[in-house]
Amino acid sequence: MSTHSEKDRSKVKRLPERALYDRDTIDEIVDTALICHVGFIDDGQPLVIPTIHVRVGEKIYLHGSPASRMLRTLARGAEACITVTHVDGLVLARSAFHHSMNYRSAVLFGRGSAVADDGQKLEALRALSERLIRGRWADVRPPSEEELHKTLVVAIAIDEASAKVRTGPPLDDEEDYALDVWAGVLPLQLTASAPIADPRLAAGIAAPQYATGYVGPRPL
């Protein structure tokens, strides 16, 4: 994965003070997000589809039905743009113009290919599950051979990536600080609430700790 800023395609053209290219920053954004948005071109048309993802080294793995237009297109080697976004807060400035958001986003580019080997598919599916909710995989019935064959797994080899991050309070024009307007940040976060048991859950099966104390997606 190259994080070179000189590559024009992933260069952040606006607000360069918010552009970051270091690998650790990008990885952390990708690895702690629930979902990504995958952009690709199908028949000349841009398409953007949300899906779960996992990064293993310099590859992003996606999965789903073999009938998925996104997965079929990427499996044929199409170029993908994978964008991952965390919204961290609304930034309320004294002027309309300087309102903003605190956020962390990463934009990754690479080409897809299908993962054909059953062992590699199983490993990618385990990684997808474990990143999202650590500990779940060991508790559930693993995929059967038939289920594996009904699942398309695509690997995207990332060759360029960049990140943008905004943090901190609003930055107003100097003369606006005298205005009688509240200013600051309204923090936002994705939170889990109490697990809801399946109506068909058998009596006596307690919700596992990884659900009652869910900490969100975590790097593998």
Added chain:
Amino acid sequence: MSTHSEKDRSKVKRLPERALYDRDTIDEIVDTALICHVGFIDDGQPLVIPTIHVRVGEKIYLHGSPASRMLRTLARGAEACITVTHVDGLVLARSAFHHSMNYRSAVLFGRGSAVADDGQKLEALRALSERLIRGRWADVRPPSEEELHKTLVVAIAIDEASAKVRTGPPLDDEEDYALDVWAGVLPLQLTASAPIADPRLAAGIAAPQYATGYVGPRPL
């Protein structure tokens, strides 16, 4: 805005039981989301950029710096795919295969054009602000003429849209219901916490109710 399922481009090919095309469903998904992800093609390359949006009738308005590659490309009339996603929960099934997410997503297609008129730009900016945090606009210094000229506003006339929604408990294979595995839904939601005042906030300015009791983006 057409919501006809027969249009191939926005047809949901997978899991047709999750596909919804009614206008109210699509509007509600779009109008209550903090951000969207905008897909477009630049120099043959798919790009996906997160940004805030507002729907007014059958148009989506985006805004930002005139240097933004996304906005410049769309202002020239490029085709956009605007995807809006709410993640509502992790669906924990008894088998790995039947794990899923509860979510609501909308995919919109249309072409962009720049909004040139200052009055229309101002109205779009007000709508962007009011959808995200109702009441804020009246409290802040409005954009100056210079600030308006430093803001590019793009309208996307939506001509096709579709939605996908999953709700409810996991759906396991019948024989798996006998397994000794907890199953259910872990609800997720974006929540606001207490506003953080700007360190330079003057004494005696209280946080407004729209910040202390933030209810999220709401339809105009």
